[in-house]
Amino acid sequence: MTTLIYLMPTALFLEGLGLAAFLWALKNGQYDDLDGASWRVFDEGQGFSDDDSGAAERLEKASNAN
Amino acid sequence: MSCCAVGPEMAPNVDRSGCALPSAEELWLASRSLGGGLRQTDLSVPGVHCGACITMIESALRARAEVERARVNLSSRRVSIVWKEEAGGRRSDPAEFMQAITGCGYQAHLFSSGEEEGDGLLKQLIRAVAVSGFAATNIMLLSVSVWSGADAATRDLFHWISALIAAPTLVYAGRFFYQSAWNAIRHGRTNMDVPIALAVTLSYGMSLYETIRHGEHAWFDASVTLLFFLLIGRTLDHMMRGRARSAISGLARLSPRGATVVHADGAREYRAVDEIKPGERLMIAAGERIPVDGRVLSGSSDLDRSVVNGESVPIAVAAGDLVQAGTLNLTGPLTLETTAAARDSFLAEIMGLMEAAEGGRARYRRIADRAARYYSPAVHLLALLTFIGWMLVEGDVRHAMLIAVAVLIITCPCALGLAVPVVQIVAAGRLFQGGVMVKDGSAMERLAEIDTVLFDKTGTLTLGEPRLVNADEIAPGPLAIAAALAAHSRHPLAAALSGAAGAVVPVAGDIREIPGAGIEARTGKGVLRLGSRDFAGAKASTESARSEVVLSLDGRELACFRFEDRLRPDAGEAIARLHRSGLSTGILSGDHEPVVAALAGRLEIARWRGGLSPRGKVEASAAAAGGHRVLMVGDGINDAPALRAAHVSMAPATAADVGRQAADFVFMHQPLTAVPFAIETSRRAGRLIRQNFALAIGYNLIAVPVAILGYATPLVAAIAMSTSSVIVVANALRVKGAVGEAKVLYPLLDPPGATL
Secondary structure, X not given: OHHHHHHHHHHHHHHHXXXXXXXXXXXXXXXXXXXXXXXXXXXXXXXXXXXXXXXXXXXXXXXXXX | OOOOOOOOOOOOOEOXXXXXXXXXXXXXXXXXXXXXXXXXXXXXXXXXXXXHHHHHHHHHHHOOOOEEEEEEEOOOOEEEEEEEOEEOOEEOOOHHHHHHHHHOOOOOEOOOHHHHOOHHHHHHHHXXXXXXXXXXXXXXXXXXXXXXXXXXXXXXXXXXXHHHHHHHHHHHHHHHHHHHHHHHHHOOOOOOHHHHHHHHHHHHHHHHHHHHOOOOOOOHHHXXXXXXXXXXXXXXXXXXXXXXXXXHHOOOOOOOOEEEEEOOOOOEEEEEXXXXXXXXXXXXXXXXXXXXXXXXXXXXXXXXXXXXXXXXOOEEEOOOOEEOOOOEEOOOOEEEEEOOOHHHOHHHHHHHHHHHOOOHHHHOOOHHHHHHHHHHHHHHHHHHHHHHHHHHHOOOHHHHHHHHHHHHHHHOOHHHHHHHHHHHXXXXXXXXXXXXXEOOHHHHHHHOOOOEEEEOHHHHHEEEEEEEOOHHHOOHHHHHHHHHHHOOOOOXXXXXXXXXXXXXXXXXXXXXXXXXXXXEEEEOOEEEEEEOHHHHOOOOOOOOOOEEEEEEEOOEEEEEEEEEEEEXXXXXXXXXXXXXXXXXXXEEOOOOHHHHHHHHHHHOOOEEEOOOOHHHHHHHHHHHHOOOOEEEEOOOHHHHHHHHHOOEEEEEOOOOHHHHHHOOEEEOOOOOOHHHHHHHHHHHHHHHHHHHHHHHHHHHHHHHHHHHOOOOOHHHHHHHHHHHHHHHHHHHHHHHOOOOOOOOOOOOOOOOOOOO
């Protein structure tokens, strides 16, 4: 019973952190472009350069496959 | 849209579709200042569909010195560019961003930022879902502990904590339901939200009372979980609308934002359309749309009026002629004197007609609301009867009240609240994959009920692009010469002509286009003329239903080319499919009767009317309705009132802005099979919604007696509620079915050079 005294607030606080994190992410526009985010994973920082046409082709293929 | 196809020598500021890109002034007008010398421009790029598109556009833009940030949003198919007003000592030109994007092979255009409302509400709804989800999980954890046998003091503590979590949640996440329920009650109506608000409030009050009295049962978990489920349904419903809205508002606007005004002293100024007053002089370049009604002062040209009144053949205008807002100036520059301000133009007249046309949208009541009309009184009566019954049996107010609350909670339209939106969002997703946008859920419900389909002709059944029909009668020599001459014009007939000839031999000589007449080439062999029969100097022949172009050498006719409007791909198949599913069809067109008759014969459509004015279209569709429910498919400004008046309406993506706004559905691909596809999907969704209702009613038949007899403890209620919701959602997912339609939504442009 005594353990509950600090377990309950702890649990609520941690859940509250999760909620706050979600609301923060929403406000920051992280859910604005879910389709784009799934592609940006492949972006290696310099974009797909022109000579790496293979990457673009692979992406093209992947996009037609799904 | 009857944008002209591109000739070989493209003007620099013309994109692939031959539509003029917005000028730099227009882009400045549309950008917004961020302070610190930075401005932001949002452009719609409907062609992006994968990661390669993103990086291509972003790197092309970031390579420019004046661009601070560029980011493509693939979900809304937009790019937002933040740029410096001055870079490298010169004023930035936003038109160059447009060219950079079109240089990558994508179309870009401005969209009205006024179509961005509703996003705020979606964010609020998602926040409410998050908060109620957080509260529901916490309270459920505490409740599970109670059900597993927490003893007196611990149980009370848990109940109190639950009460503390639930109270703010009800206020924050429940406000949508309270507001809507209050609105309904104030107007003497009832909707689904009334029993929801009542059940949630009563159960919270009762639970609080029980907690204070150290009671055994509390319903905090039920009331919050209920809110959570219902908010999910509501959010999905809203998301569906938002997605379609952003996709539709991303399409090109056909009405210009402004025009170049010429002052008396010859100074020119670019001004927004709303600020143009009657009596001012405007310069309209070839390829621009006419912003307001006016009279031609000087210059001559051909006007494409198909979007305005459905005429498939361009007409020649010269000084003194009246021109209407929305028509496309094809071949020559014009100077106009405006006769009306934007709000009094032909467009405004259409708007008036639209307001007068009380459409299916206004009269229609959503399935869920109709169900609520019977459902909520029944539920309230049942709870009241339960209360009275237990009072008679036991006489204990508290116990009777507890059971009545249990009845309210267990009958609460959790499954019903999910039954409709989940089916509709899955169906809308399926339509989206097939290239059809749905404005809202009620449109699908209405589409499932129709029995008659009426089509506009130009731009709907046809593409509004002429095609050479007698190519096999013409010797290859004249055809090659004509095609070479036609390459110099943006007139749609000329574009069709140069498209019909395989190889184009350049004609040596002095070639010039005479707007409103045709093309003349002075060569070594004589004067070649390509254009109308009068212009080419050949003698008049019998009037035919087709438009024709004559090629002459020194007044002698070498060849006569006949054209007709090209049918939309799969038009025949689409009409046949509609007939097979038992729908009757008809054509309502503003074009000349012989043209309409020929097309109706080809497509085996029995009923047709030609030469209709916008008002005539509304009346004709009302007459055709006569007890039937009509789907109107149209694209022009002149169709907008009929689209509004019909039970449900559909427009191609190439439709005029007014038409797109009046329509419930917008289809993005060229084939007309989008129409039967949308009808079939909507009917399927309608069947699943009815199945879901049946499931929900069946669940109630089992659960209600249990609750009335007093066996519905909070645990039983929680299990029953969740199970019914899961069953309903699982059933809704069956809409997916076999998607036999086009999987890839983008690129939207089926043949190269077609326009959005």
